[in-house]
Amino acid sequence: MSLSYESSGVRYDELDAFKRACQKAARGTADLLDGHGYREPAETRGESCYLMEADDHFLAHVEEGLGTKNLVADAVYKQSGKCFYREVAIDTVATIVNDLITCGALPTSLAMHAAVGDSGWFGDAQRTQALVDGWAEACRMSGAVWGGGETPTLKGIIEPDTICLAGSAVGRLAPKSLRIMGDAKDGDVLVFLASSGVQTNGLTLCRKIADQLPEGYATPLGFGDERTYGEALLAPSVIYVKFVRECQVRGIKLNYVSHVTGHGWRKLMRLDEPFVYEITETRDEPALFKFMMEKGPIELKEAYATYNMGVGFAAYVDPKDAEATVAAAQATGYDAWIAGRMHKDGDRKAVEIPSKGITFGGDTLQVR
């Protein structure tokens, strides 16, 4: 039987019901901005970053977490003695700031939330310092000050011997014209920016695969990649802040962007308005994903429905800006390419990947 993400134990239904209850209650508090000189802009709810609008700027606010990726780092550390907490810290910051920049804001400050089940966790000086160093390095990669944080011991809430990593970011967006509005349109081009691996998504299933392997995370990846499975999983996430900043500097208008995380390539159709996204320039799957598809096994369509498959960030731009967008990405160190186009087809919403024989209908993405 092939593996799917739902079978790995994460039940999106109950989670989504809670999310919807939160979103409904949260919308009811928008009037509270009045007393602060802000208002809630149209269409910020449901996006990856919350925006508040003033006359001359927006404030952006994101709270995000790493997920279960540090459990992979814990297992690899135990098995091989190699500590990946620098990488895990970068991952945590990446998941926060890559959400924040989807509205066009750049992160100004970052705060850490690091909760342990036993304060003895911090007694491993090498691991602790790697976490601290990685967080500071990621702040530098994001251009954001490390503004503070909270590091509680939560015995009975956090499992012993592990840590729960999360945090928040704040950004100020001015002039307001820099806001990424979701005004992508018929004929716009999708520019893809490469990921470094799974980044911070789908780790529960990754861990399940490791459990099935005799050598676990120490299994060589193969497919021309000399790393072990664990090493490849723990490659730190790419932080895409510099790309968005460079587009601002060069005056390239990003009509929309998508941080490709949970729900894999289905996330490409997260705009409310229906479009068909045709991805024509695909690449061979990175070795890590080939390995997981083989070992899981995970079927190709399920893999694209769950993982980023080598694409961490997508920008939706006018065709005339497509080459310039790729150039901006490459100039700031990203691997980027023109990947496809979006077009109107009545009320139809879909992601089509002809070279892989995959189509995702709009009904396969219930959560935004």
Added chain:
Amino acid sequence: MSLSYESSGVRYDELDAFKRACQKAARGTADLLDGHGYREPAETRGESCYLMEADDHFLAHVEEGLGTKNLVADAVYKQSGKCFYREVAIDTVATIVNDLITCGALPTSLAMHAAVGDSGWFGDAQRTQALVDGWAEACRMSGAVWGGGETPTLKGIIEPDTICLAGSAVGRLAPKSLRIMGDAKDGDVLVFLASSGVQTNGLTLCRKIADQLPEGYATPLGFGDERTYGEALLAPSVIYVKFVRECQVRGIKLNYVSHVTGHGWRKLMRLDEPFVYEITETRDEPALFKFMMEKGPIELKEAYATYNMGVGFAAYVDPKDAEATVAAAQATGYDAWIAGRMHKDGDRKAVEIPSKGITFGGDTLQVR
């Protein structure tokens, strides 16, 4: 043997070492504000809220968490069927915003971080709705929009059957003169605002006491209070935002404020500059604290070193503003009184409570 907080299993030493490493690394990222039109103001590091300074405003950013208080709610729910997740949500927001207002900013937006070990946690519709309703109610009490959040399932990190609650807040502070600077001085008066109970501090020790009692959380409190121990512990925290806002409206300058949390009344001397704080107007301890001192047992001095003992927030004001400060608090619904004074005594730093026969030297507060 009487109980102390250190004996309850929270080792501040290792935690504090990590905090110091974070603070050192975080200070090294201050230059990253340059690219955003902000700078780091003097003396924001070490305060409860991180501030960024622009020419005409400050931005404030706080990340905080509930701690282990929801474990009390879980145990009481199991024992009595009474659900306190509305209260626990208010507690979480309170711990965030009461830290944020210490710099004079008012919270503009709040984000929730609610992580569970099993998404089935959200299957209890009553509890889930109480959490959502409580969070929204607390946003309204704080005057802040509920801007978003993150609700991950973290199997293997969060213990099954429980939840890790935290979040962040953002505030904009303008005009800049409203900043609470910590410029309290010789002769300033301390105004105390009452708490509702333990609020969100010292819950590990509270739980240990419950474990020792035959009836656990169902034990009647006594001392003239008809609630059970569990009900008293779960009284929602007081949110002090309206007090700070009212002082701003009335033009009352708060020279300093302290959110009385961990380290109890020792927190009253959290200013770097040495002063002696003499608390002359004390009250009889609230029934909850009497109960804990008796049942623990906890010695009086240890209790004041750990718990807020009925005082959740302290404002340090010029003597001429003392009555007006009390009036501002009372007008916005708080129980407040003039409690004492601070004075210079060379390099000596201490909190003195003559009516209780307690003195805390500056060496008893290592962490800020």
